[in-house]
Amino acid sequence: xxxIENLKVKEKVYIEKLENGLTVMIIPKKGIQKKYMIxxxxxxxxxxxxxxxxxDELTTVPNGVAHFLEHKLFEQENGxxxxxVLTSLGxxxxxxxxxxxxxxxxxxxxxxxxxxxELMDYVQHPYFTDENVEKEKGIIGQEIxxxxxxxxxxxxxxxxxxxxxNNPVKIDIVGTIxxxxxxxxxxxxxxxxxxYNPSNMTMVLCGDFVPENxxxxxxxxxxxxxxxxEIKRVYxxxxxxxxxxxxxxxxxxxxxxxxIGIKDTGKCDVKKHIAMEILLNLLIGRSSNxxxxxxxxxxxxxxxxxxxxxxxxxxHVLMNGQANNPxxxxxxxxxxxxxxKTNGINKSDFNRMKKMIYGGYVKEYNDVSDIxxxxxxxxxxxxxSFDYLEEIEGITVEYLEQILxxxxxxxxxxxxxxKN
Amino acid sequence: xxxxxTELKKGIKLxxxxxxxxxxxxxxxxxxxxxxxxxxxKNAVISAILRRGSKTMPSQExxxxxxEEMYGASFDCGLDKMGDNQVLKFYLxxxxxxxxxxxxxxxxxISLEKLLEIVLNPYTENEGFKPEYVEQExxxxxxxxxxxxxxxARYALDRCIEEMYKNKPFGLYKxxxxxxxxxxxxxxxxxxxxxxxxxxxxxxxVSGILxxxxxxxxxxxxxxxKLKERTPDYIVPKELNKDLxxxxxxxxxxxxxxxxxxxxxxxxxxxxxxxRYDTLIYNSILGGSANSKMFQNVREKAHLAYxxxxxxxRYKNNIFVNCGxxxxxxxxxxxxxxxxxxxxxxxxxxxEDINNAKKGIIATxxxxxxxxxxxxxxxxxxxxxxxxxxxEEYMERIKQVSKEDVIHIGENVAIDTIYFLKD
Numbered sequence: 001x002x003x004i005e006n007l008k009v010k011e012k013v014y015i016e017k018l019e020n021g022l023t024v025m026i027i028p029k030k031g032i033q034k035k036y037m038i039x040x041x042x043x044x045x046x047x048x049x050x051x052x053x054x055x056d057e058l059t060t061v062p063n064g065v066a067h068f069l070e071h072k073l074f075e076q077e078n079g080x081x082x083x084x085v086l087t088s089l090g091x092x093x094x095x096x097x098x099x100x101x102x103x104x105x106x107x108x109x110x111x112x113x114x115x116x117x118e119l120m121d122y123v124q125h126p127y128f129t130d131e132n133v134e135k136e137k138g139i140i141g142q143e144i145x146x147x148x149x150x151x152x153x154x155x156x157x158x159x160x161x162x163x164x165x166n167n168p169v170k171i172d173i174v175g176t177i178x179x180x181x182x183x184x185x186x187x188x189x190x191x192x193x194x195x196y197n198p199s200n201m202t203m204v205l206c207g208d209f210v211p212e213n214x215x216x217x218x219x220x221x222x223x224x225x226x227x228x229x230e231i232k233r234v235y236x237x238x239x240x241x242x243x244x245x246x247x248x249x250x251x252x253x254x255x256x257x258x259x260i261g262i263k264d265t266g267k268c269d270v271k272k273h274i275a276m277e278i279l280l281n282l283l284i285g286r287s288s289n290x291x292x293x294x295x296x297x298x299x300x301x302x303x304x305x306x307x308x309x310x311x312x313x314x315x316h317v318l319m320n321g322q323a324n325n326p327x328x329x330x331x332x333x334x335x336x337x338x339x340x341k342t343n344g345i346n347k348s349d350f351n352r353m354k355k356m357i358y359g360g361y362v363k364e365y366n367d368v369s370d371i372x373x374x375x376x377x378x379x380x381x382x383x384x385s386f387d388y389l390e391e392i393e394g395i396t397v398e399y400l401e402q403i404l405x406x407x408x409x410x411x412x413x414x415x416x417x418x419k420n
Numbered sequence: 421x422x423x424x425x426t427e428l429k430k431g432i433k434l435x436x437x438x439x440x441x442x443x444x445x446x447x448x449x450x451x452x453x454x455x456x457x458x459x460x461x462k463n464a465v466i467s468a469i470l471r472r473g474s475k476t477m478p479s480q481e482x483x484x485x486x487x488e489e490m491y492g493a494s495f496d497c498g499l500d501k502m503g504d505n506q507v508l509k510f511y512l513x514x515x516x517x518x519x520x521x522x523x524x525x526x527x528x529x530i531s532l533e534k535l536l537e538i539v540l541n542p543y544t545e546n547e548g549f550k551p552e553y554v555e556q557e558x559x560x561x562x563x564x565x566x567x568x569x570x571x572x573a574r575y576a577l578d579r580c581i582e583e584m585y586k587n588k589p590f591g592l593y594k595x596x597x598x599x600x601x602x603x604x605x606x607x608x609x610x611x612x613x614x615x616x617x618x619x620x621x622x623x624x625x626v627s628g629i630l631x632x633x634x635x636x637x638x639x640x641x642x643x644x645x646k647l648k649e650r651t652p653d654y655i656v657p658k659e660l661n662k663d664l665x666x667x668x669x670x671x672x673x674x675x676x677x678x679x680x681x682x683x684x685x686x687x688x689x690x691x692x693x694x695x696r697y698d699t700l701i702y703n704s705i706l707g708g709s710a711n712s713k714m715f716q717n718v719r720e721k722a723h724l725a726y727x728x729x730x731x732x733x734r735y736k737n738n739i740f741v742n743c744g745x746x747x748x749x750x751x752x753x754x755x756x757x758x759x760x761x762x763x764x765x766x767x768x769x770x771x772e773d774i775n776n777a778k779k780g781i782i783a784t785x786x787x788x789x790x791x792x793x794x795x796x797x798x799x800x801x802x803x804x805x806x807x808x809x810x811x812e813e814y815m816e817r818i819k820q821v822s823k824e825d826v827i828h829i830g831e832n833v834a835i836d837t838i839y840f841l842k843d
Contacts, residue, residue, distance in 0.1 A: 083710045362443050
């Protein structure tokens, strides 16, 4: 096994790529009772057009299949539901779907191997029937309606509509009532066999484990599957321009919610991600002049959340919050960006923010579930999580100023508002 | 892991949790006071005003800068209802010295001093808080009060509690009331703050890789020294519901929603406090897990909901059943939920259900020490309810629960309020 050690947080990750293509990562945590296992496939709501290995023709499926599969995998041929079985073992089991991956997980103190049996069994044995697929449409339908009532979700998704013409990040991960209606067991099987091949999957285990032994336990439970060839993922062409600058929706809320988005192009790497985090905090973070001004003028009453989101097919900045006048926040942010561009970045502010971001990375290593989820999500982006701790030192003011110029362009900005 | 508590002065305690499981040290200061209409809004404004500035860090920007300088110490405040108390919570999390890229001076000591200063030595002008801060924070709290409609699921639960506890302390909204903000000004709020600090219960928690001098650092702190001993003014949440509600209250409210939010507030009548452990098992079978009656019957079999669960509020002995449904399915869902409650009473569950519930609860107890904030919350809960039960005893007590015990709880549960939020 390949071993990577990080001396800053004093942790190690053991990595092995098995013959069937599956990547296994083990992060031992001595003295912790909690154990965590997560198994993910590099397949999320982004993938709805693809060429199955060995086929020539393009397959296109309705939106929401990845998430539908996540729900349905728990169902077993013998009539049991794996979520029930896992819960009976006293473990906390769950699953989730994102834009670029789907993951199955559990957290426990006791019965780890029994739970591992169950998890690895159900992920490797799909069982879909016309009845059980139909039944799920009712439950997912309620899940979709639940999200319709979340203003935070609406304001985010609308920002995606404003930024993207065709990129699948603009579609709802769960699909819509109309698209899920078209899903049947054939579609589910086809997507399952394409994307749940071990060569497209990664497993992360974190807890008080001996890595070599744990790897054997994993191997024992794998069914015999050969690594498939490359899945050709076909994404629609996305122009660099945004769709529209402003978008608004009415919902019953106490105060307007806003998302300011900045569409970015090109690949993102660890270095750029760190720089974006420092930059966003300098611009509108807790100690920034802009936040101070907005707070004092009573425009906002809490710091906006700041994020730089990216996968292999998109990258954008997101700032979310509530404000009595989102237009004002948007205007002032534009002015502040201009000021930063003209005056340059203050060196001592920069150093302080670097320290803060560093501390934030260290804190990620407190909890086995946070660690495992981080390693999995980063892996699908082609990143080793430890790199954040190592690369931060090398970030310079000059690099930040370059990023500021490249990313913070007025013509790439959008404002999404949800209000009464 | 080692937990210790020391009474610094009457009504003021230091709790230390020595643990090497984390990369961080977590410090918490909890201010506990009786919940009542007169003070609930003032307490909310106090909790907001204290983060605006202290004696040596007179502004929010200054506090933030100093926190950033300490490798992103995260400073956070919260406001909670615990039984009939209102608790003002202040947290500071810092990276432990062992994981810093270079040698720094004792960050734990500095951060402890800073947090105590923020809570106990606020920034003042002319015997009052800074007028500008008070005006802004009143507005801030107003937004928070009005903001309760933004999360519809949370709103439905808050409203159900409000209806169940009409004209009682626990029915109060934790951020208070807009109409009570008017009379608050920088002078009277500061007078109230001084009263609060001299009469409330104060608990200081420090968790992490601690040095031997930790007690000394706290006892010798200037802000601690100037505090006087007190008989703290709070309510030990030991009260048990004597009677079951005689009739059900039904409340329906309309709002712009796509999905209906149905909440059932249940009352549990217990003869003795010890039965709370049995109630935990009861709740787990009714709606506390994916194996529960709610999840299995309302979600998996009837496909009426995506969210279908129940939560036990131990300080008040209530269970809240919660689900998001299509609005037209109200009657159907309600009948189905009633059936689940009825079946619990009739003992229509198996020994296996009980065993599963126990496993789930015990796993949660075992991880208390694996999460830094959960550890603090657990020990604070013990402190507040004066129960002093160890984690081992807690697990032991859960293991003893029998089927009869759970049926007994079932017989003593009744629906108090049915709340439905629809379009």
